Amino acid sequence: MKRFVRQDPASNEHRDETVVKERNQEEKTKPYKMIRKVDERAWEERRPGGKPDRVMKWRNLFLLIALALFLAGCEQKSQSPGNEKNAGQWLTDFATAQRRAGEENKILLINFTGSDWCPPCIKLHREVFAQPQFADYARQHLVLLEVDFPREKQLSAEQLAANEKLADRFRVNGFPTIILLNPAGKKIGELGYLPGGAKAFLAALERVRTGG
Secondary structure (H helix, E strand, O other): OOOOOOOOHHHHHHHHHHHHHHHHHHHHHHHHHHHHHHHHHHHHHHOOOOHHHHHHHHHHHHHHHHHHHHHHHHHHHHHOHHHHHHHHOEEOOHHHHHHHHHHHOOEEEEEEEOOOOOHHHHHHHHHHHOOHHHHHHHHHHEEEEEEEOOOOOOOOHHHHHHHHHHHHHOOOOOOOEEEEEOOOOOEEEEEOOOOOHHHHHHHHHHHHHHOO
């Protein structure tokens, strides 16, 4: 025989009310749980080692590397032969250089060189012409003319013919040969490679310039 337990309607009503209250309470606390998750995520991002902190570290590292590469490039560029010549304002046209020397009352220094193959020419350039002491002296007293006879660098046929003509005119038989002309265009001296760097070369140059 089955036994039937009589359910009290009042107890069922009470249980339903409890379920409704629990659901209402859960709905009320749900937004706070979401806010708490957002706050926890924000704290995770703010704390040391969090995502933005790691991104900032990588960004700073990238900027430091970029700055180092930029500075290295600038240093290399400042040491390149082309840039050194620009600092000394080397000309390649004899008529222009001679005219400027006369107008500015300066000595015309003509450098007959084999810039990319002649060892003493390369040493003279590095030890003297590329040095700031020479650049300072040249700005005050010299107009610079380069007469180049390279093997790797290509010159125009017109420039090469002009250089050959100047070499014949000043009877240049070897490199490097430095010819010095006064503002009137008269030859006043001739130099070559000198050991001792810029100091020794400038001393010899000053003696020629002043007639000492």
